[in-house]
Structures are given as C-alpha cells and as structure tokens.
Amino acid sequence: KNQVEQSPQSLIILEGKNCTLQCNYTVSPFSNLRWYKQDTGRGPVSLTIMTFSENTKSNGRYTATLDADTKQSSLHITASQLSDSASYICVVRVYTNAGKSTFGDGTTLTVKP
C-alpha cells in the first residue's frame, strides 16, 4: 500500500529559529511530491512541488529537498515567524494515476515568541 509518513508529529520552536520537517514515502511509481501549509480550520495551500528529477525547490523561507532514491523529502523553514505556526502536509502522487493523492498526516509546527 502506498504510504506517506511524516515526522515529527509536532514541533515547537522559538521565533527566529530554523527547523526541518521530514517526509518518507513508499509511493510507486513516483510522479511528484508537494508540501502544503494548512492553517487551523482552513484549506491547505501549496508551498512547493518537486518531480523525481528535482533535488531542491525554494519558496521564500521554505526550502524543500527530495531524494528519489531513498524516497525521502524534507521541508526546511528558515528564520521562523509566528505566522509559520500551522500544519505542514506532504502529498505524493503516483505516475500511473495522476488523479490520486496520498497525504501524510502532517507535522504541527508551533512557533513561540
């Protein structure tokens, strides 16, 4: 069964600090991986998308990496802000069925002043 596992489940950091969130997947054949940010009670918003040929993708203070060989991705947040407090979700799509998305359970990030 295709799965996406994220770690840690939750994380608390101080404002201004950096952090890294992890995503491991077993989805195959891999098509693309996307990181979403979801504020409490709202719909997810896309941060980055990467295909198997891409290693790094940045969006402002967010940098995602992908290692398609080990099936691992990470999301690095630089100089965190209070507004970064949210759930971060890793989503993987298979090449053979572009319509289906497999979501990780998310990492809940809390940034404290």
Add this chain to the structure above:
Amino acid sequence: EAQVTQNPRYLITVTGKKLTVTCSQNMNHEYMSWYRQDPGLGLRQIYYSMNVEVTDKGDVPEGYKVSRKEKRNFPLILESPSPNQTSLYFCASSPSRTGFHEQYFGPGTRLTVT
C-alpha cells in the same frame, strides 16, 4: 476572484437524512476532488474527477456519491449519513489532470452527523 467555494460551511444533521455539499470553482479547472480530514488521520481522498462526466474513487469512497455534470461544479452527496461521516470536508480543484499543478482548496465544510 479565483476561488473554490463550498456550501454549507457548517452543517449539523441526523443519521439517514440525505444531504449534499456543493463545490464550485471559477477557474475553469479540469480536475476536482473531495477530501475528508479527521484528527490524527490527515486528509483522505474520497472521490475525484478528471473532467466532466469522469469520476473515480479515492481511498475512502464508501457512503459517498459525486457527480460532475458541469466543469465548475462537483457536489458531494451523502445518501444516508452516519455518525462516522462526521468530519471536515474539503473540495479542491486543479488546472490539469496531470498532477503537476497545485490544487486549490476550498474553505472546508464541517459536518456533524448525530
């Protein structure tokens, strides 16, 4: 404004009373999808549609129906709701069927079935 809208945003209903949650997008997107989100389980795909009159099951389709008669609308139908369908529901759309474009999510519908 480009957006995905869902109605209603909040709904409390009783077991067995048929209901429909509407989803509409104004971006001429081909792809639309429904998800449910439960604490500790993340987002799970219910149904998706690659285009008009084309729908397919996601990971948790039991107890739900959908239709795609027009490109902009993708309603979610619960013929006989049960308490285990109490959840937060999101509709999403995407410009293409390839999966390489981001999905735009609606604001969510919080459903409670008693």
